[in-house]
Amino acid sequence: VCTYNALISGFWRSGSIGKAFKIISFMRKNGCEPDVVTYNIILNHYCDTGMVKDAEDLMKKMEMSGVNPDRYSYNQMLKGLCKAHQLDKAFAFVADHMEVGGFCDIVSCNILIDAFCKARKVNSALKLFKEMGYKGIQPDAVTYGTLINGLYSVGYHNLAEEIFEQMLKAQIVPNVNLYNIMLHNLCKAGHFKRALEIFSQMIQKEVSPDIITFNTLIYWLGKSSRAIEALGLFRDMRARGIEPDSLTFRYLISGLLEEGKASLAYEVWEYMMENGIILD
RNA sequence: CUUUUAUUGAGC
Numbered sequence: 001v002c003t004y005n006a007l008i009s010g011f012w013r014s015g016s017i018g019k020a021f022k023i024i025s026f027m028r029k030n031g032c033e034p035d036v037v038t039y040n041i042i043l044n045h046y047c048d049t050g051m052v053k054d055a056e057d058l059m060k061k062m063e064m065s066g067v068n069p070d071r072y073s074y075n076q077m078l079k080g081l082c083k084a085h086q087l088d089k090a091f092a093f094v095a096d097h098m099e100v101g102g103f104c105d106i107v108s109c110n111i112l113i114d115a116f117c118k119a120r121k122v123n124s125a126l127k128l129f130k131e132m133g134y135k136g137i138q139p140d141a142v143t144y145g146t147l148i149n150g151l152y153s154v155g156y157h158n159l160a161e162e163i164f165e166q167m168l169k170a171q172i173v174p175n176v177n178l179y180n181i182m183l184h185n186l187c188k189a190g191h192f193k194r195a196l197e198i199f200s201q202m203i204q205k206e207v208s209p210d211i212i213t214f215n216t217l218i219y220w221l222g223k224s225s226r227a228i229e230a231l232g233l234f235r236d237m238r239a240r241g242i243e244p245d246s247l248t249f250r251y252l253i254s255g256l257l258e259e260g261k262a263s264l265a266y267e268v269w270e271y272m273m274e275n276g277i278i279l280d
Numbered sequence: 281c282u283u284u285u286a287u288u289g290a291g292c
Contacts, residue, residue: 047284
């Protein structure tokens with residue numbers, strides 16, 4: 001079953017949905033029934049592509065065929081409902097299916113906090129953030145990242161920074177995503193000095209920047225007439241063994257061109273061509 | 281590393 005599931009997941013990721021279904025009928029023929037993981041793979045696809053109705057049907061089907069949904073199933077379904085902007089339905093789902101079985105965990109809370117933030121209901125997000133502590137669910141780096149991003153996006157910059165500091169005090173280890181969120185929002189607000197401080201902090205804490213980190217910084221520096229600094233980061237990233245992608249080049253080149261630094265832009269362009277990267 | 285959550289345009 002594991003092998004089949006791995007195949008199904010792989011085909012699905014690469015978009016060969018037909019092949020994935022063929023494997024399912026093949027495994028059935030060979031007397032191997034799909035298990036909860038098989039269902040979860042398909043459920044996840046439905047939820048990610050907004051096919052919530054199909055996801056709901058699939059959940060019913062799995063219950064009927066005696067396969068009990070697990071916390072992955074429920075959380076995926078919850079995410080699907082939230083993404084479809086069916087928040088009320090999502091709450092009903094939590095109350096009816098998840099709380100009774102003890103399926104509410106840190107992932108469920110994170111999904112809900114994100115949904116609140118995206119619906120610009122930051123106060124509800126903060127409320128849940130506080131309540132989860134009482135329920136014995138400790139916020140993790142994802143929780144903080146989600147919440148901080150939500151706070152910035154509605155303009156609560158000070159609160160976002162406070163919560164970031166609170167997280168550091170609570171000994172939660174920030175990861176690269178969390179730093180990316182901080183950097184993106186600080187740059188967007190024009191707080192480059194602070195952003196670069198945070199960037200140094202992440203290096204000090206030995207959190208390795210990734211391509212998103214660099215692309216974020218290069219984008220915003222280039223947009224703010226600081227293309228030379230962006231170019232410096234472009235060198236740093238290669239020194240760290242991170243290969244620039246087409247976004248990196250697009251950001252860097254437009255930043256340089258905006259400042260009239262055409263010959264530097266051209267050099268970057270040549271480097272890009274040498275590496276076989278095409279702007280899309 | 282068989283399956284679930286936040287981050288790399290902008291505004292609204």
